[in-house]
Amino acid sequence: MEAEIINFLFNGTVNGAIFSLIALGYSLVYGVGHIMNLAHGAFFMLTGYMLLWFPSFLPEIPWLIATIVVIFVTIIGGLAYIILIKPLQDTSVGVVLITFGLAFFIQEYVFVLSGTTPYSVKEFKIIDGVTKIPSFSFINQFIFLIFASLIIVSVFALFISKSKLGKSIRAVSQDREAASLMGINTNRVLLYTLMISAFLASIAAVLYLPAAALNGPSMGWGYLTNSFAVVILGGMGSLVGSVVGAYIVGYVTSFTSIFIPNGPSWAHLVPIIIIVIMLLIRPQGIFGKKELR
Amino acid sequence: MVKEKMKEKINNFPGYLKSWGTTFIGGLTILCLIILTVIPFLSNDLKYVYVFLPQFTLAMIFAIFAASWDLLTGISGQISFGHAIFFGVAGYICAYFIDYQGFPTWVAIVLGSLGAVFFGLLIGIPCLRLKGPYLALGTLAFSLILLKLFLQGSLAHIFFGSEGISGLPSLSDDPIIEYFIIFIFTIISFIVIIQISKSKLGTIFKSIRDDETGADASGINTTKYKVIAFMISAFFAGLAGTFYALYNTAVNPTGNFGTLNSFFAILMASLGGLTTITGAALGAFFFIFLEYILIEIGVIEIGNLIIDVSLWKFAIFALILIIVVRFAERGILRPILEHLKDLWDVLMGR
Numbered sequence: 001m002e003a004e005i006i007n008f009l010f011n012g013t014v015n016g017a018i019f020s021l022i023a024l025g026y027s028l029v030y031g032v033g034h035i036m037n038l039a040h041g042a043f044f045m046l047t048g049y050m051l052l053w054f055p056s057f058l059p060e061i062p063w064l065i066a067t068i069v070v071i072f073v074t075i076i077g078g079l080a081y082i083i084l085i086k087p088l089q090d091t092s093v094g095v096v097l098i099t100f101g102l103a104f105f106i107q108e109y110v111f112v113l114s115g116t117t118p119y120s121v122k123e124f125k126i127i128d129g130v131t132k133i134p135s136f137s138f139i140n141q142f143i144f145l146i147f148a149s150l151i152i153v154s155v156f157a158l159f160i161s162k163s164k165l166g167k168s169i170r171a172v173s174q175d176r177e178a179a180s181l182m183g184i185n186t187n188r189v190l191l192y193t194l195m196i197s198a199f200l201a202s203i204a205a206v207l208y209l210p211a212a213a214l215n216g217p218s219m220g221w222g223y224l225t226n227s228f229a230v231v232i233l234g235g236m237g238s239l240v241g242s243v244v245g246a247y248i249v250g251y252v253t254s255f256t257s258i259f260i261p262n263g264p265s266w267a268h269l270v271p272i273i274i275i276v277i278m279l280l281i282r283p284q285g286i287f288g289k290k291e292l293r
Numbered sequence: 294m295v296k297e298k299m300k301e302k303i304n305n306f307p308g309y310l311k312s313w314g315t316t317f318i319g320g321l322t323i324l325c326l327i328i329l330t331v332i333p334f335l336s337n338d339l340k341y342v343y344v345f346l347p348q349f350t351l352a353m354i355f356a357i358f359a360a361s362w363d364l365l366t367g368i369s370g371q372i373s374f375g376h377a378i379f380f381g382v383a384g385y386i387c388a389y390f391i392d393y394q395g396f397p398t399w400v401a402i403v404l405g406s407l408g409a410v411f412f413g414l415l416i417g418i419p420c421l422r423l424k425g426p427y428l429a430l431g432t433l434a435f436s437l438i439l440l441k442l443f444l445q446g447s448l449a450h451i452f453f454g455s456e457g458i459s460g461l462p463s464l465s466d467d468p469i470i471e472y473f474i475i476f477i478f479t480i481i482s483f484i485v486i487i488q489i490s491k492s493k494l495g496t497i498f499k500s501i502r503d504d505e506t507g508a509d510a511s512g513i514n515t516t517k518y519k520v521i522a523f524m525i526s527a528f529f530a531g532l533a534g535t536f537y538a539l540y541n542t543a544v545n546p547t548g549n550f551g552t553l554n555s556f557f558a559i560l561m562a563s564l565g566g567l568t569t570i571t572g573a574a575l576g577a578f579f580f581i582f583l584e585y586i587l588i589e590i591g592v593i594e595i596g597n598l599i600i601d602v603s604l605w606k607f608a609i610f611a612l613i614l615i616i617v618v619r620f621a622e623r624g625i626l627r628p629i630l631e632h633l634k635d636l637w638d639v640l641m642g643r
Contacts (some may be wrong), residue, residue, distance in 0.1 A: 036426035038374075038433070084619060092425045093372055097563060097618045100374065100429075104556055105611035112604050221552060222441070225434045236427075268441040272434055276419045279431075283422050 006136050008251075008258045014142045015250030017149035021204035022223055023230035023242045024156065025197030031237025032173040033190045035085055036096050041224030042103040043198045047073050047205035048214045049110045051121045062124050070202045077198025081191050089190075103220065110217040117216075124210040141211035148207055152200070153243055160239065169193055173237065226253075229271035232278050235285025244286065249274060317634050322571075329476060333469045342468050347540070350472050352581035353479040354536045358554075359561035359573035360486050361529035367567035368490045369522035370502025372425065375432030376530055376558045378416065378439055381550035383409040383531030384538035388458040398462060402535045409531025410524045417523035421516060424505075436555055443546035457545030464539050475536060479574075482529055487570050489525065498522055530558075553607070560614050566624020575626050580610060 026040045050069040058065050080102060088094035127140040160166040171179040172189045180186045230249050234241025249271065257267040278285065313319040333346055362376050387405030390396040396404070420431045443452045465471045489495050497518050500508040509515050538544045547553075561580055565572020587606045592599060617624065 036430060038430070084615065087619065091622075093366075093567075094618055094622065096372060096374075096426045096429045097559065098615055100556070100559065101611050101614035101618060104552075105608055105615065108605075108608035108611055112608060218552070221433075221437050224430075225437050228430050228434055265442065265445075268438055272438045275431060275434060279419050279422045 003136065004258055008254050010138060010142070011258070012247075012251035012254035013146050015253055016247030017146045017250075018204055018208045019226055019230050019250050020153055020243045020246035021149050021200050021207075023227035023234075023246050024153065024239060025200035026224075026227045027231045027234070027237060027239060027242040028169075029193055029197045030231070031239070032169055032193045033089065034092070035089060035190070035194070036092070036099070037085075037194070037197065038096060038099040038224065039080060039103040039106065040197065040201055040227065041220030041222070042106040043073055043077060043201040043220075044205045044223050045214075045217060045220030046076070046106050046110065047202040048121065048209040048219075049114055049217070051124055051206070051209065052114065052119050052214060055123075066124055066206050070199065070206060073202035074195050074199045078191055078195045080198075081194040085194070086187060086190075103224075107217045107220065114214075114217070119214040121210050121214065124206065126207075126210075139211055141207075145207045145211070149204075152203065156200070157239070165189070165192060225271050229274045231285070232275050233285060235287040238285065238287040241285055241287030317637055318630075321630075321633075326480070333472050346468050346472055348581055348585050349578075350468070350475050350540060352578045353475050353574075354533050354540060355557060355561060355581060356574040356577035357479055357482045357536070358530055358533035359558045359565075359577050360483060360570050361526045361533065362558035363562040363565075363567060363570055363573045364486050364490065364529070365522055365526035367562065367569075368495060368502065369498040369519065369526075371421075371519060371522060372429040373432045373523075373526070374429045374555055374559070375416070375434075375436030376526075377550055377552065377554035378432070378436045379409040379412055379527040379530035380534035380537065380554050380558075381439070381443075381544075381546075382412050383534035384544045384549045385452070385458070387535040388461055388538050388544045391461055392458050398464070398539065402532070402539075405535040405538075406528050406531040409527045409534065413523040413527025414520060417520045421519045421523075433552075433555070436550065436552065440546055440550040440552070443550055452546075455546055457543060457548070459543035459545075461539055461542040461544075463542050464536070471540075475540075478532070478536070482532065483570065483574070486529065490568075490570060494518075494521070556607075556610075556614075560610055563614060564617055564624060565626040569624065569626050572624050572626035583610075 022040070022044060026037065029035050029037050029040075047069055050072060051066065054065050054069060058068065080099075084098045084102060085095055088098055125141045127144050129140050130137040131140055131143065160169060168179065168184045168189050169192070171182065171184055172186050176186055179189075226249060230245040231237075231242055232245075233248060234243070234245030252274070253267050253270045256270055257263040260266055329349070332349060333342075335341070358376070358380060361379075362373065365376075366372050383405035385405075386408040387401045390401040390404055391398060416432065416435055420428055420435070423431045444455050463471060464474050490498070497508070497513055500511070500513065501515050501518060501522075505515055534549065538549065541548065557580070561576030562573045564576035564579060565574070584606055587609070588603045590602045592601050594600075621628070
């Protein structure tokens with residue numbers, strides 16, 4: 001029993017750490033530009049597969065490869081905004097359709113190159129091995145992930161509240177027209193926002209996937225669903241809400257898969273149950289103020 | 294009054310049909326129908342009957358499916374990215390009743406479609422609190438989670454696991470008869486969907502799409518009509534799903550529930566253009582035959598480079614979707630028809 005409780009707490013924290021990184025970027029893009037980016041999960045998945053592909057033609061220095069991959073995915077995020085999303089951002093249907101198409105394209109591209117076999121990218125672990133505290137063993141990479149995630153989230157919060165770009169991001173998210181009248185280039189702010197969002201997703205993948213596995217090209221959708229549940233729970237566009245929501249979803253998922261019979265199967269249902277319950281009782285989310293639009 | 298109008302319409306039916314047939318759209322439709330009627334009898338070749346002809350059957354099944362998506366998204370403005378739910382659920386219900394309960398095929402088809410309607414209601418009620426892109430993601434989440442539930446984990450065996458149900462009877466052993474059964478159902482479905490979109494109900498759907506607050510203020514119970522739109526669309530998606538199950542004579546989670554099916558509906562309807570129900574048929578035929586051609590081409594060699602084209606097919610489809618949405622928001626059907634009509638008018642000397 002004791003082992004299960006500790007297991008539940010640890011897994012829940014790991015889930016929360018990873019979901020908060022992914023959902024933060026997703027929520028940011030929605031909050032600032034009302035852009036529903038369905039390719040967000042695909043960015044996460046693509047990072048994992050790039051870690052798999054790049055060692056074949058780059059010098060085998062893990063941190064260098066990881067940095068290059070993160071930069072690559074960030075640039076792809078920026079390009080996706082410039083080429084695909086920007087011309088269509090007035091029609092919400094268009095943005096959703098085109099990011100869905102992009103997500104599918106990335107998925108099928110990965111499928112052609114790597115198929116559906118699971119792969120491991122464990123050589124990118126930053127800290128190897130396990131820590132044993134009397135009878136429990138924790139994977140070191142996950143411990144690192146928890147702290148790294150907390151640090152990144154704090155730095156991000158500082159960046160949003162203090163830096164000039166952060167201030168313009170907040171201005172655009174509050175009132176786009178007024179922001180552009182104040183001399184803020186809203187399109188450029190949105191571009192940076194999308195790049196930050198892709199950057200956070202790919203950092204999350206670099207930290208998490210080496211200790212887990214690449215489960216085929218369609219794994220991005222699962223993370224997209226989870227981040228959707230997180231932002232519905234926390235409130236769309238609310239950054240505090242995303243982090244709190246991420247940890248709640250993380251703990252609930254972990255609780256379900258450990259304590260409930262047939263747990264791992266029910267754990268798949270957690271996001272949708274959270275979405276449905278939240279929509280029925282408080283559609284604007286825990287920290288949302290505005291009415292859901 | 295309505296009865297008299299109907300009577301008048303029925304009495305004038307041949308004349309009405311004649312005048313419709315001479316209009317450009319009517320003529321084109323009749324031409325397409327004639328071509329589709331003649332196609333099965335063009336050749337007796339085994340490959341033609343057993344490989345090429347079923348592609349038409351498949352295209353028509355997906356045409357119904359894509360049209361049902363267009364009714365929900367194009368006409369009613371409720372973006373659904375989880376249409377595979379209805380498609381898959383109906384297929385599974387149909388397969389279950391045939392294989393495990395010994396029901397006749399037609400009863401199972403009706404039960405499957407009604408099951409999809411029930412799911413439309415079930416998913417419609419919570420999801421309709423969502424608007425626009427949220428709804429898209431909500432329905433997508435639903436379909437992804439259903440797929441996971443059916444595919445893996447300890448609950449999957451209740452739902453027949455990743456193997457699904459196989460050994461279903463097909464609609465008919467003769468591909469030509471199967472073709473005509475689906476053909477008739479496709480025509481009926483299209484007539485019903487187009488009539489719905491032109492009827493008072495369709496006008497209400499369009500008013501909700503264009504201005505929901507305005508529709509609400511004019512005394513339309515928007516929630517009720519949105520649920521109705523979901524249910525009607527689910528019915529046709531379910532019908533297509535049961536036909537698809539019987540066409541493959543098997544159901545399995547990835548084949549029937551996969552995101553790929555939702556993607557197909559979106560792809561086909563967007564290629565033809567949203568809100569043109571017939572565009573869905575054009576898209577369905579285009580993509581099913583593109584897939585067929587790509588599989589037929591198979592491996593090509595350019596110098597040292599060996600490319601298996603059939604592996605790339607969905608990547609190519611996704612690229613087409615991106616290009617169509619990015620550069621041709623109205624789809625390609627209407628612009629093509631307009632150009633053809635201009636040509637027609639010139640030829641007729643108008």
